[in-house]
Amino acid sequence: MENELISTEQLVQLIETKNVKEIRRIFEVVPTIDIAEAIDDIEDVKQIVFIFKTVKSEYTADLFAELHPDTKEKLIAAMSDSELADIIESQFTDDLVDDIEDLPANLVYRVLKNVSKERRATINRLLNYKENTAGSIMTTEFLVLLDTLSVDEAIAQIRKVGKTKETIYTLFIIDKRRNLVGTLDLDDLIFAKGDEILSDLMNRDFVTVNINTDQEEVANLIKRYDLNAIAVLNNEDRLVGIITVDDIIDVIEQEATEDVAALSHVTPLEDSYLDTSPFSMAKKCVPWIIILLILGTFTTMVLDKLQDQAVFTMVPILIAFVPTLMDTGGNAGGQTIALMIRGLATKEFTPRDFLKVILKEVLTALIVSSVILVFSFLWFTMEQYTGIVGLNINDPTGPAMTIWNKQCWSMDFFAHAVKVSATVSITLFAASFIAKFVAVCLPLGVAALKKDPAIVAQPLLTTIVDVLALISYLGIATIAFTLI
Amino acid sequence: MENELISTEQLVQLIETKNVKEIRRIFEVVPTIDIAEAIDDIEDVKQIVFIFKTVKSEYTADLFAELHPDTKEKLIAAMSDSELADIIESQFTDDLVDDIEDLPANLVYRVLKNVSKERRATINRLLNYKENTAGSIMTTEFLVLLDTLSVDEAIAQIRKVGKTKETIYTLFIIDKRRNLVGTLDLDDLIFAKGDEILSDLMNRDFVTVNINTDQEEVANLIKRYDLNAIAVLNNEDRLVGIITVDDIIDVIEQEATEDVAALSHVTPLEDSYLDTSPFSMAKKCVPWIIILLILGTFTTMVLDKLQDQAVFTMVPILIAFVPTLMDTGGNAGGQTIALMIRGLATKEFTPRDFLKVILKEVLTALIVSSVILVFSFLWFTMEQYTGIVGLNINDPTGPAMTIWNKQCWSMDFFAHAVKVSATVSITLFAASFIAKFVAVCLPLGVAALKKDPAIVAQPLLTTIVDVLALISYLGIATIAFTLI
Numbered sequence: 001m002e003n004e005l006i007s008t009e010q011l012v013q014l015i016e017t018k019n020v021k022e023i024r025r026i027f028e029v030v031p032t033i034d035i036a037e038a039i040d041d042i043e044d045v046k047q048i049v050f051i052f053k054t055v056k057s058e059y060t061a062d063l064f065a066e067l068h069p070d071t072k073e074k075l076i077a078a079m080s081d082s083e084l085a086d087i088i089e090s091q092f093t094d095d096l097v098d099d100i101e102d103l104p105a106n107l108v109y110r111v112l113k114n115v116s117k118e119r120r121a122t123i124n125r126l127l128n129y130k131e132n133t134a135g136s137i138m139t140t141e142f143l144v145l146l147d148t149l150s151v152d153e154a155i156a157q158i159r160k161v162g163k164t165k166e167t168i169y170t171l172f173i174i175d176k177r178r179n180l181v182g183t184l185d186l187d188d189l190i191f192a193k194g195d196e197i198l199s200d201l202m203n204r205d206f207v208t209v210n211i212n213t214d215q216e217e218v219a220n221l222i223k224r225y226d227l228n229a230i231a232v233l234n235n236e237d238r239l240v241g242i243i244t245v246d247d248i249i250d251v252i253e254q255e256a257t258e259d260v261a262a263l264s265h266v267t268p269l270e271d272s273y274l275d276t277s278p279f280s281m282a283k284k285c286v287p288w289i290i291i292l293l294i295l296g297t298f299t300t301m302v303l304d305k306l307q308d309q310a311v312f313t314m315v316p317i318l319i320a321f322v323p324t325l326m327d328t329g330g331n332a333g334g335q336t337i338a339l340m341i342r343g344l345a346t347k348e349f350t351p352r353d354f355l356k357v358i359l360k361e362v363l364t365a366l367i368v369s370s371v372i373l374v375f376s377f378l379w380f381t382m383e384q385y386t387g388i389v390g391l392n393i394n395d396p397t398g399p400a401m402t403i404w405n406k407q408c409w410s411m412d413f414f415a416h417a418v419k420v421s422a423t424v425s426i427t428l429f430a431a432s433f434i435a436k437f438v439a440v441c442l443p444l445g446v447a448a449l450k451k452d453p454a455i456v457a458q459p460l461l462t463t464i465v466d467v468l469a470l471i472s473y474l475g476i477a478t479i480a481f482t483l484i
Numbered sequence: 485m486e487n488e489l490i491s492t493e494q495l496v497q498l499i500e501t502k503n504v505k506e507i508r509r510i511f512e513v514v515p516t517i518d519i520a521e522a523i524d525d526i527e528d529v530k531q532i533v534f535i536f537k538t539v540k541s542e543y544t545a546d547l548f549a550e551l552h553p554d555t556k557e558k559l560i561a562a563m564s565d566s567e568l569a570d571i572i573e574s575q576f577t578d579d580l581v582d583d584i585e586d587l588p589a590n591l592v593y594r595v596l597k598n599v600s601k602e603r604r605a606t607i608n609r610l611l612n613y614k615e616n617t618a619g620s621i622m623t624t625e626f627l628v629l630l631d632t633l634s635v636d637e638a639i640a641q642i643r644k645v646g647k648t649k650e651t652i653y654t655l656f657i658i659d660k661r662r663n664l665v666g667t668l669d670l671d672d673l674i675f676a677k678g679d680e681i682l683s684d685l686m687n688r689d690f691v692t693v694n695i696n697t698d699q700e701e702v703a704n705l706i707k708r709y710d711l712n713a714i715a716v717l718n719n720e721d722r723l724v725g726i727i728t729v730d731d732i733i734d735v736i737e738q739e740a741t742e743d744v745a746a747l748s749h750v751t752p753l754e755d756s757y758l759d760t761s762p763f764s765m766a767k768k769c770v771p772w773i774i775i776l777l778i779l780g781t782f783t784t785m786v787l788d789k790l791q792d793q794a795v796f797t798m799v800p801i802l803i804a805f806v807p808t809l810m811d812t813g814g815n816a817g818g819q820t821i822a823l824m825i826r827g828l829a830t831k832e833f834t835p836r837d838f839l840k841v842i843l844k845e846v847l848t849a850l851i852v853s854s855v856i857l858v859f860s861f862l863w864f865t866m867e868q869y870t871g872i873v874g875l876n877i878n879d880p881t882g883p884a885m886t887i888w889n890k891q892c893w894s895m896d897f898f899a900h901a902v903k904v905s906a907t908v909s910i911t912l913f914a915a916s917f918i919a920k921f922v923a924v925c926l927p928l929g930v931a932a933l934k935k936d937p938a939i940v941a942q943p944l945l946t947t948i949v950d951v952l953a954l955i956s957y958l959g960i961a962t963i964a965f966t967l968i
Binding site: 169353 | 512514517646652670688689691709730736737747753757760763765766768769780781787791801803807808815819822826833840844845851859860863873881916
């Protein structure tokens with residue numbers, strides 16, 4: 001890294017000594033985001049206003065955009081109308097809309113008072129798009145060029161108006177009725193001869209999205225077609241905005257964080273982690289815990305009935321394996337559900353691949369469950385012989401008979417230990433197979449119904465698998481200990 | 485969407501009827517990735533070779549890059565040396581290296597035979613960079629310009645050599661000793677006057693990475709500084725490659741998928757989901773299940789000892805709540821661990837924010853656990869009064885006394901039910917508080933030791949929380965039923 005670092009203390013000292021020259025130099029050599037983070041920690045808003053008055057206007061636009069929402073709020077309240085108008089003028093409309101969504105009402109009023117009438121209309125329109133749609137993340141500062149322009153004319157026009165646009169790397173080409181007819185990458189324009197006509201150069205195989213397209217779908221298209229920017233059309237197929245690749249990076253991270261959150265039973269945070277209060281955090285956690293607690297009632301019911309069954313009072317050691325049974329079932333299912341949900345999210349497959357996916361998972365489940373069966377049989381037998389769990393064939397609640405005291409070298413003990421191990425490991429086989437099977441069907445089914453598979457599938461999985469595992473356990477134990 | 489669609493059947497028919505004109509037209513109007521996917525399903529490799537001979541060379545480079553690895557393999561085996569050399573010549577070196585890593589040895593030999601000596605050296609160097617480092621994902625086709633050039637000279641040079649470079653949107657500026665001294669965005673070049681000198685225009689506040697920098701760190705820098713491309717320096721601080729934003733999108737998705745996988749106890753797949761065989765899938769699942777099964781032994785041990793304790797034989801209903809206890813503890817901890825791991829991954833905080841994070845989580849844990857305490861107390865009492873779990877104060881294993889048969893309207897029943905509810909819900913309070921506390925300390929500690937928190941933290945959490953919850957349960961139950 002070549003760039004210098006700047007701390008809040010250094011910055012405050014420069015402001016207090018009014019060292020204008022050094023402040024301006026810092027903006028030349030330190031990335032704006034790093035300066036913005038140092039400014040976020042300055043307590044006196046007057047000092048921040050001083051910076052905005054001091055540095056060149058080419059930096060203030062970026063600087064304002066990079067500040068923390070709380071700093072922006074302080075600053076908007078402290079600036080004069082004319083200072084505010086200058087800053088607002090320099091912001092991209094999509095950033096401004098994001099800011100407005102964070103501001104208290106009186107400051108929203110101050111911002112809207114200081115924008116032009118046309119822009120106010122655009123802002124109001126953008127504020128009305130539903131969250132997570134293309135409309136809500138698009139920017140309205142894009143460059144359109146007429147398809148009849150020559151390359152030289154196009155470059156001249158870009159030089160004239162390009163600076164105010166979010167990107168000039170993808171150019172949107174329209175015909176004279178203002179319909180979008182093509183896109184052109186800036187590099188193709190640079191490589192072309194000066195007298196070539198745009199309509200001969202442009203790509204006609206471009207993709208577009210609608211204002212209501214889900215942002216995850218937009219991200220997948222930008223990724224798939226390796227785009228720098230994608231056109232957003234309204235319901236009349238008019239070009240109304242663009243979405244650039246850097247907006248999409250945030251979408252991809254956000255969607256991934258939502259997947260992780262849903263799989264871990266917590267509602268995704270709205271603000272950044274450090275800005276979220278413990279009370280808001282609790283609000284994201286509590287509903288899930290309560291839902292799962294209520295769903296857990298089924299497990300409690302089944303286990304309560306199980307306990308009273310003859311076979312479990314006869315062989316109480318079996319109860320000690322219940323958590324292992326449920327954890328392993330839950331783990332086996334959780335693996336599959338994680339692969340399903342990321343596969344669906346990154347479009348590695350769609351619900352239409354149902355049969356292929358289900359066949360693959362059934363085979364995988366068979367292999368995994370068989371390995372578990374063999375391993376757990378040996379492991380559980382070892383546990384009984386070493387006294388890790390207390391098996392005593394003469395007195396079920398008595399001290400464990402172990403290899404150390406040679407009490408367990410009888411055929412009776414062997415037969416009993418093998419029966420216990422077989423019961424638990426066959427149930428484990430069944431539980432992990434069922435878990436993986438349910439875990440592949442649930443998300444595919446939920447996705448086919450156009451619901452978010454991450455949120456719905458996981459809580460249901462645990463309950464279904466727990467209950468089925470316990471019922472299988474009873475059946476298998478009854479066969480092993482009363483019928484054989 | 486404006487673009488046409490093409491199916492494998494249509495394509496095969498066009499090839500069989502040798503409809504060259506229509507095939508060429510399709511490449512003009514359909515995005516290459518869509519055509520590539522249709523070609524992937526063509527069985528006869530000779531038909532694929534026919535397409536490569538038919539379409540313009542400006543499309544074949546992209547087309548080859550977008551094909552499935554298996555199709556590439558077939559194609560490389562079927563092409564003549566001269567055809568292969570043409571295709572290889574047109575590929576970016578980073579893509580070629582990825583291909584080589586997927587190919588069997590005899591085809592690697594064919595590829596390397598058909599590249600120039602210098603390029604072979606570059607490929608060998610790239611193949612040696614460690615996985616997931618900047619060196620392993622960088623491309624060596626970047627554009628450098630001397631800092632003494634004028635804007636017009638620079639544009640002329642870009643026009644001459646730019647086509648062969650991965651991006652011209654970020655230009656890397658070197659001095660005459662070939663040290664990287666600045667970067668310049670293409671748009672700033674376009675907006676500048678023809679006679680301005682690059683050293684006056686370039687950004688001096690650029691960031692760089694080393695060949696050994698982790699790809700996740702590279703992604704975070706590109707995101708933070710909103711870059712189109714970042715320079716990669718070797719250990720002598722020479723510019724050896726660049727990484728572009730579209731490579732980073734894959735890194736971000738991959739890292740997210742790894743977080744999801746680790747939290748769900750499965751090793752991330754190496755190939756795409758549909759390309760992974762059930763046997764390989766099982767290999768990603770089995771080791772985790774076995775490790776968790778072994779860790780679960782501690783839980784089995786503790787529960788086995790617990791069962792024999794006087795208080796649990798006296799009040800067997802308590803055993804029925806064990807799964808709820810463990811599930812809730814696991815869920816409460818899982819929520820926190822998910823927030824921790826995504827927060828660390830997206831750099832919302834670092835292990836240095838330890839105190840801030842731990843304070844926030846302790847407060848959150850207190851709120852969440854208190855709500856759980858109150859709700860679960862009421863819910864468990866309801867469960868006993870309605871007979872969802874069978875409480876019978878005269879005969880512990882007898883049928884449940886419920887509000888329906890009015891057997892339970894005695895102070896004795898009330899006192900007993902309240903004791904059961906209080907025992908379970910106070911344990912739940914303790915378990916969820918402990919779980920959240922362990923869940924915040926574990927990932928921060930593991931991250932501070934520079935290990936991946938997602939992989940290490942989750943399995944340990946479950947075991948620690950299960951064992952602590954069961955021990956608390958015994959303590960609280962003993963106090964409630966034998967001391968009070």
